[in-house]
Amino acid sequence: MEPTGPNERAAWIFDVQRFSVHDGPGIRTTVFLQGCPLRCAWCQNPESFTPGRQLMLFPEVCMECRACSSVCPLGGAGPPTEGDGRAGACTVCGACVEVCPMAARQMVGQKMSGQEIFELVMRDRPFYGQDGGVTFCGGEPLLQWRFIAPIADLMRRQGLHVTVDTCAAVPQQTVEAVPGRLDLVLADLKLIDSEKHLHWTGQDNTGILAAIRYWDREMPGRLWISVPIIPGVHDKEEIEKIGGFLATLKNEPVVRILPFERFGESKYGALGMSKPAIVGDVEPLVEGARTVFLQQGLNLMVY
Ligand code: SF4
Ligand code: SF4
Known part of the structure; x- marks a missing residue:
């Protein structure tokens, strides 16, 4: 069944950031939804794992x-x-x-209706310009596609650019619904080795790779890939495999490198969880990834 009006549902939101400049083109409002099918060992938003206060x-x-x-x-x-x-x-x-x-x-964690989100986002309408708009992030926003889709329709009718930042571990039906309802997809590609993906995130990556291939085919020029680089998780061989996969995509999506940052670690203690056991220097890995991706001819976005 197709999603209907924005008042129909509410979602658990854990943050709303105004004037974001790294979550898609232009100036944006980023809405963070709770709930995620993955448990990445390096996640910086552990408060997103489970919906609720x-x-x-x-x-x-x-x-x-x-x-x-x-x-x-x-x-x-x-x-x-x-x-x-x-x-x-x-x-x-x-x-x-x-x-x-x-x-x-x-x-x-607070429950917000689609109408509340819409009104919050529209408050900054004058700042979005031609490119900017709203990014639904998480957690995994596409888990709540029936909540997002009608708000996205409404926002796009107002001329806003709408995107999701997704781990791509979502049902096929949702993957296929996205191209017609959103302007852009920011999809993570964490690892190519399926065993490693299972080990570090809790799920294998078969569906994720298929989703990325689908969006590349169906959304030419409207797909950005985010590659997190994590010490102890990524090495040169894995980075080459990631770049190799991305080089096979037909429509040359924008590729972004996201270096591991430690700012989320204090939140684990605050929630009574163990901190991620991530050690090592990320900068040499990031430099290596830049070199490899450029050699592989990827459409790399450099900040
Ligand atoms: S610890 Fe705080 S939030 Fe929990 S029951 Fe007591 S007053 Fe309420
Ligand atoms: S004891 Fe600490 S946690 Fe409790 S109200 Fe005072 S400052 Fe806050």
């Missing part, structure tokens, strides 16, 4: 005032410790977040 705890800024203890209906709140996570019985009511003077307790 989540309590994040930052012990490094706690002043031990115990205001949280006085309002928690379960009596479970108190000064957090490193890697604590929320107490098992916590109902994520948010009372402690409201009273914490240090933002040592923060809530992430």
